[in-house]
Amino acid sequence: MAEEYREALLKKDDYYENCPGCKVDQLKELKKGFPFRDLISIWIVVLCTALPISTLFPFLYFMIRDFGIAEREEDIGYYAGYVGSSFMIGRALTSVFWGIVADRYGRKPVILLGTIAVVIFNTLFGLSVNFWMAIITRFLLGSLNGLLGPIKAYAVEIFRAEYQALGLSTVSTAWGLGLIIGPALGGFLAQPAEKYPNLFSKESLFGRFPYFLPCFCISLFALVVTIVSCWLPETLHVHNEKKTSSNDSYDALEAATGASKGDETRTDDKGRKPSSNESLLKNWPLMSSIVVYCIFSLHDMAYTEIFSLWAESSRKLGGLGYTTEDVGEVLAISGFSLLVFQLSLYPFVERILGPIPVAQIAAALSILLLSSYPFIAMLSGLGLSILINCASIMKNVFSVSIVTGMFILQNNAVDQNQRGAANGISMTGMSLFKAVGPAGGGAILSWAQRRQNAAFLPGVQMVFFILNAVELIGLLMTFKPFLAQRQDKPRNGTA
Helix, strand or coil, rough: CHHHHHHHCCCCCCCCCHHHHHHHHHHHHCCCCCCCHHHHHHHHHHHHHHHHHHHHHHHHHHHHHHHHCCCCCHHHHHHHHHHHHHHHHHHHHHHHHHHHHHHHHCCHHHHHHHHHHHHHHHHHHHHCCCCCHHHHHHHHHHHHHCCCHHHHHHHHHHHCCHHHHHHHHHHHHHHHHHHHHHHHHHHHHCCCCHHHCCCCCCCCCCHHCCCCHHHHHHHHHHHHHHHHCCCCCCCCCCCCCCCCCCCCCHHHHHHHHCCCCCCCCCCCCCCCCCCCCCCCHHHHHHHHHHHHHHHHHHHHHHHHHHHHHHHCCCHHHHHCCCCCCHHHHHHHHHHHHHHHHHHHCCCHHHHHHHHHHHHHHHHHHHHHHHHHHHHHCCCHHHHHHHHHHHHHHHHHHHHHHHHHHHHHHHHCCCCCHHHHHHHHHHHHHHHHHHHHHHHHHHHHHHHHHCCCCCCCCCCHHHHHHHHHHHHHHHHHHCCCCCCCCCCCCCCCCCC
């Protein structure tokens, strides 16, 4: 075994003794098995940051109603949109900053700060007593939780080349699951004094704050993730000292415990990382994939907001008349199905077709699927339950397939020393578009519900028509010449 360690080290041209990225690079060559630990680590971190984004959607309708700020039932969606958007506005303002911090000080500090923010501000949101407290706590949660961009770079750097697509698929899977399991938790755990009177009295903390329990459970999970993340290896290369030969570092490697591979970065004689000859904003493969990603993000966030509000709206307004528990059940089933798809089928399909064709097929099928939603709402009973569950499963599978493809294209477009900033730009654009999604979606739903007798696309038919129009724009932008791919292999990066 010792001889194997030495041979692996000798394959490397450069090794810097106190560089965490170099240590991860060296150790990664020795790990031949399936990277279960790294996958689980990334999965729980992304899940931790995704859960609070969408937990509020099943109960937001009732929370706004309880705040007493909406004068009419049709106006609830309007105010709900602002609460949903506040998180994304906060994240849009700080994503580039957190990306720069991750490139300068490391991925791990940003990850830890993000999970701590979830613990604090998600708890405070559950204790909100008025509309403005809800807006402010969500805004601060978005501003201080900037780990999604760095964790995508981390997912590329921590895995061997053959597992990097799986690593990015894990990010998008955990993200998609969080956006589904979050509402499921919100649906099952909100208003516990009404649903589970034998366990929670109306005089208890959870009775006086009916939307605190789902937020509290997620905050506890985030606290556990924060503690576990303290043992994550740092993957950023810091070459600011004299190079150490492979033989000199042999003892240090032999004494180290498991980690994984990041991306090696060449340096000059003084150990400085090179800057790209091209600005990120002039990197068209990167920018085109970000723009397409933003369009699909706008659609997905608007859909996520609209689905819960539409499902909980009364039948007379074109909704399904569901309770928070009914919505939670639909989304829980979708989440489990999505997990199975992403871990078993997506990597296989992506290897055969490539990320762009998979995204194009998923977008086209999504348009056809959403066109059926107004007709599904005409059903009732078991038929409605079966069809809405099947539709929700397929819609979320399509959405996550598209997002995974865009993740792969973005990380393939840049070298390691720019990934944090590149993902920061991506998160800024995506957050801006996702901020528009809930506000726009809530406003459109409120407007559509007031035009039940219109001659052209009455009621919710207009809502799903507009969602399809956005999806169609995204689909058209996935074709050449707009969407470009980097032709040369990224330096020390993805396969």
